[in-house]
Amino acid sequence: MSDHYETLGVARDATPEEIKKAYRRLARQLHPDVNSGPEAEEEFKNVSAAYDVLSDPAKRAAYDRGGDPFGAGAAGFGQGFSFTDIMDAFFGGGATGERGPRSRQRRGQDALIRVQVDLRDAVFGTEKEISVDTAVGCPTCHGDGAQPGTGTRTCDVCGGRGQVQHVQRSFMGNVMTSRPCTTCQGFGTVISNPCIQCSGEGRVRSRRSLTIRIPAGVDTGTRIQLAGEGEVGAGNGPAGDLYVEIAVANHATFVRRGDDLHATVALPMTAAALGTSITLETLDGEQTLDIEPGTQSGQVTTLRGFGVTHLRGGGRGDLVVHVEVNTPRNLDDEQRALLQQLAVLRGEERPEGRLATHGSGLFGRLRDALSGK
Numbered sequence: 622m623s624d625h626y627e628t629l630g631v632a633r634d635a636t637p638e639e640i641k642k643a644y645r646r647l648a649r650q651l652h653p654d655v656n657s658g659p660e661a662e663e664e665f666k667n668v669s670a671a672y673d674v675l676s677d678p679a680k681r682a683a684y685d686r687g688g689d690p691f692g693a694g695a696a697g698f699g700q701g702f703s704f705t706d707i708m709d710a711f712f713g714g715g716a717t718g719e720r721g722p723r724s725r726q727r728r729g730q731d732a733l734i735r736v737q738v739d740l741r742d743a744v745f746g747t748e749k750e751i752s753v754d755t756a757v758g759c760p761t762c763h764g765d766g767a768q769p770g771t772g773t774r775t776c777d778v779c780g781g782r783g784q785v786q787h788v789q790r791s792f793m794g795n796v797m798t799s800r801p802c803t804t805c806q807g808f809g810t811v812i813s814n815p816c817i818q819c820s821g822e823g824r825v826r827s828r829r830s831l832t833i834r835i836p837a838g839v840d841t842g843t844r845i846q847l848a849g850e851g852e853v854g855a856g857n858g859p860a861g862d863l864y865v866e867i868a869v870a871n872h873a874t875f876v877r878r879g880d881d882l883h884a885t886v887a888l889p890m891t892a893a894a895l896g897t898s899i900t901l902e903t904l905d906g907e908q909t910l911d912i913e914p915g916t917q918s919g920q921v922t923t924l925r926g927f928g929v930t931h932l933r934g935g936g937r938g939d940l941v942v943h944v945e946v947n948t949p950r951n952l953d954d955e956q957r958a959l960l961q962q963l964a965v966l967r968g969e970e971r972p973e974g975r976l977a978t979h980g981s982g983l984f985g986r987l988r989d990a991l992s993g994k
Contacts, residue, residue: 625671625684634684635677644672673797679780722783722809723801725766725823729756729852731861738835740872741904744929744937746837750830753863756852757827759819764857766821771814776805783809823856833865838880838932841868874905880929880938885945888912893946903927903940910942918946 626633629643651665674680732755738747758764767773775781779802784882789796801807804853815821830848839845844864851861873881886899896914905927912922921943928938964970 623676628667628671631675635675640672640675644676649712659861706984717882722779722781722805723807725856726764726858727806727854727856728859728862729824729854730850731864733864733866735868736833736835737868737870738839739870740875740877742835743839743867743869743877744837744904746930747835748840749835750832751865752828752830753850754826754828754859755863756824757829758853759816759823759825761818762816762823764823766816766819766823766856767812768814773810773812775809776802776809778802778804779809781809783807798837823858826851831863835867837930838934839867839869840876840877840932841867841869843932860987875940877929879929881941882928882938883941883943885943886910887945887947888916890949892948893917893944901942912944918942918944922946 625731629640631639631643647668651661651668674684734753736749738896741987762769779785783805785801786797786799812821819825844866847863849860850863853860875884877945890911892915897912899910899912901910908924910922921941924940926937927940930937
């Protein structure tokens with residue numbers, strides 16, 4: 622029987638990774654599906670047998686001591702090879718699942734919370750303290766999952782490999798497959814005394830406080846990503862991300878449309894007819910608004926740069942002021958007489974109503990405003 626190290630073309634102190642690479646290279650060349658020659662088939666059997674021994678630490682140790690890891694007459698392809706390793710050779714590894722013991726650490730899940738802010742904070746930005754109820758590393762076992770002072774032990778069934786091998790007969794001989802060990806769930810170790818606080822999971826739920834920065838210009842539905850502030854993974858694994866979804870509360874005065882703010886100011890008929898200046902309380906403080914003589918209901922006046930800060934890029938939107946002219950009610954005799962005198966002076970004692978054409982009047986202005994003109 623040829624030397625297994627020579628068969629694979631590796632040194633006797635080769636690492637498991639070097640042995641695996643050598644096997645994959647030879648398997649691609651000699652597999653019966655690729656090379657149908659009789660010599661290649663025999664070589665493939667020898668390569669498979671060599672790898673079956675050298676890839677198993679226990680079998681390799683027995684072979685190095687001069688023993689027979691399979692017992693008498695075990696050499697050769699028909700006595701057993703790893704079907705998983707064949708698949709690895711052709712598909713680059715992982716064809717039938719994870720190899721070797723898996724880590725108890727897993728990345729945590731992302732978390733999502735919703736935070737409400739008022740319009741002023743959405744316009745100018747702010748900092749806000751929030752409470753987050755997520756999983757954190759267990760302070761008792763520090764993520765080990767075992768009660769302090771006990772630790773873990775090597776699984777008696779799989780010997781720490783995390784997998785157990787099963788031999789099945791096929792037309793190619795005895796096919797050896799690997800499956801996760803059901804005793805240790807593939808970890809290779811067993812927690813005999815789980816941590817009382819986390820029940821062996823390595824993490825517990827806890828409420829903590831965070832101060833987050835709300836950038837200027839956010840709107841309802843905007844999400845802010847905080848890397849590494851989500852759920853800590855099992856076994857105290859890396860934390861996921863925390864997403865903060867913004868909801869902007871309605872304002873009593875202003876309505877937001879994109880980055881513009883809209884407001885309505887009510888004026889008495891006389892002020893609209895004669896013109897005036899009024900003081901508006903904006904989010905930036907008091908501002909003076911000039912009303913031109915003859916202003917009609919539905920007309921708008923724009924204060925540039927008094928809207929919402931652009932979330933991306935500099936500058937701000939506008940504050941669009943809609944004028945609503947109020948018709949006086951409950952006139953006394955003197956007021957009624959004065960209005961009647963005005964109507965006579967303007968020739969409006971008996972006005973004739975007429976339909977406004979498109980593009981003029983209140984309805985035209987409303988249509989243009991809704992269509993963005």
